[in-house]
Amino acid sequence: MTDVIDLTNFREMTDGDVELEKELFEEFFSSSEECITAMESNCVDGENEIWRSNAHAFKGTALNLGADKLGQMCKDAQEGQDMSAAEKTTLLEKIKAEYSAVKVFLEGLH
Amino acid sequence: MLIQIIAIDAEKQIIHNLEDITGKSLNRNFFQCRFSLLGLTPPDEDFVLFTGKELLKDREGKIFYCEDGDLFLQWKGAAKDVISTFEEMAKRYCKERNYDDLPGNFFQLYDSHAHGEELRIECRKKLKAMGAIEEPARKTTIAKHIPVEKISAKFSPEQLNLLIKNIFDRESRTAPEILIVEDQVFSCKLILSVLSSQYKCHVAKNGREAITLYATHAPDITFLDIELPDTDGHSLAKLFRESDPKSYLVMVTANNHMKDVTLAKQNKVQGFILKPYSKQKILQSIENFKAHK
Numbered sequence: 001m002t003d004v005i006d007l008t009n010f011r012e013m014t015d016g017d018v019e020l021e022k023e024l025f026e027e028f029f030s031s032s033e034e035c036i037t038a039m040e041s042n043c044v045d046g047e048n049e050i051w052r053s054n055a056h057a058f059k060g061t062a063l064n065l066g067a068d069k070l071g072q073m074c075k076d077a078q079e080g081q082d083m084s085a086a087e088k089t090t091l092l093e094k095i096k097a098e099y100s101a102v103k104v105f106l107e108g109l110h
Numbered sequence: 111m112l113i114q115i116i117a118i119d120a121e122k123q124i125i126h127n128l129e130d131i132t133g134k135s136l137n138r139n140f141f142q143c144r145f146s147l148l149g150l151t152p153p154d155e156d157f158v159l160f161t162g163k164e165l166l167k168d169r170e171g172k173i174f175y176c177e178d179g180d181l182f183l184q185w186k187g188a189a190k191d192v193i194s195t196f197e198e199m200a201k202r203y204c205k206e207r208n209y210d211d212l213p214g215n216f217f218q219l220y221d222s223h224a225h226g227e228e229l230r231i232e233c234r235k236k237l238k239a240m241g242a243i244e245e246p247a248r249k250t251t252i253a254k255h256i257p258v259e260k261i262s263a264k265f266s267p268e269q270l271n272l273l274i275k276n277i278f279d280r281e282s283r284t285a286p287e288i289l290i291v292e293d294q295v296f297s298c299k300l301i302l303s304v305l306s307s308q309y310k311c312h313v314a315k316n317g318r319e320a321i322t323l324y325a326t327h328a329p330d331i332t333f334l335d336i337e338l339p340d341t342d343g344h345s346l347a348k349l350f351r352e353s354d355p356k357s358y359l360v361m362v363t364a365n366n367h368m369k370d371v372t373l374a375k376q377n378k379v380q381g382f383i384l385k386p387y388s389k390q391k392i393l394q395s396i397e398n399f400k401a402h403k
Binding site: 009013014017023027028031053061063064071 | 293295297300303304365385386388389392
């Protein structure tokens with residue numbers, strides 16, 4: 001376990017299947033980057049369904065992986081869908097930084 | 111014998127090759143010498159040509175220079191004699207430049223079938239470090255929200271007839287069949303990793319597919335994500351409950367909203383999972399179903 005992620009739960013489900021883990025990591029990267037791109041395009045003032053739904057999707061994936069801090073940031077983003085554009089931009093930068101830390105950690109595993 | 115020396119954009123050439131061969135049994139191998147670790151520029155062309163001719167002989171092969179100093183040797187066929195001779199030559203080259211002790215990872219063999227993915231990842235890292243892969247540009251325009259067509263959660267008359275027949279047939283099943291309604295591929299694969307080895311599972315990524323699969327298979331247990339692109343899990347739960355009084359429904363969500371719990375109770379679902387998934391939560395739901403039955 002590290003600060004960025006706790007894979008205990010995840011590995012219990014994958015049961016030590018390394019190929020499955022690699023596949024799921026790639027899926028996590030792919031879906032996360034799609035969510036980030038969509039949120040980047042929707043850093044606007046006030047309610048925005050694309051921002052909210054992508055933050056929600058990102059949250060679920062992060063939590064299922066064990067990246068709790070990243071999941072919590074996404075939850076803040078989801079629940080703060082009526083923030084200003086500036087606030088959303090700031091939060092998204094934090095999310096991207098945390099995601100990068102998670103990605104670096106996972107890429108170093110296999 | 112074919113020796114091709116590529117000095118420019120070597121990594122890009124390698125990746126191009128790898129994307130062709132990764133996972134395919136084409137009996138191609140890569141051998142990497144990490145001269146970059148020593149800060150050595152790649153050996154000069156005469157050295158490489160000589161090495162290549164001595165090593166490759168009648169084999170088809172390519173030698174790639176990389177801008178950071180790494181050398182990749184690619185050839186078709188058996189590996190061992192090529193590698194040992196090339197290692198010897200590379201060590202001699204390094205020793206002549208006062209590098210006696212080479213790092214443990216200086217040499218790396220990649221069998222295209224077994225290790226293609228590792229080399230692909232390594233090469234992509236190098237490309238990114240070189241700035242050869244561009245990150246997607248930040249979009250400054252607002253993406254148009256094209257809403258997914260929402261559906262009305264109901265069975266067609268044909269689906270209803272099919273469901274009635276399948277509910278009848280379900281009574282003679284010896285093992286439960288499971289329907290997973292989840293739009294996120296990652297989460298779906300995760301839950302399948304726990305269940306699919308023991309149970310027959312069907313997967314729907316939206317409400318429309320969920321309705322079709324429910325009618326077609328009359329699952330014994332349904333895991334229902336609440337937030338779906340074309341409807342919501344509560345509407346589906348209400349439909350399945352009303353059409354199939356013996357349905358066993360487990361709602362799943364990453365939101366901890368009381369309203370979801372309230373709606374789930376109104377629809378008389380039998381279980382509720384708050385993400386993250388865990389093996390224990392998923393298997394407990396199955397055990398609860400068996401006890402309920």
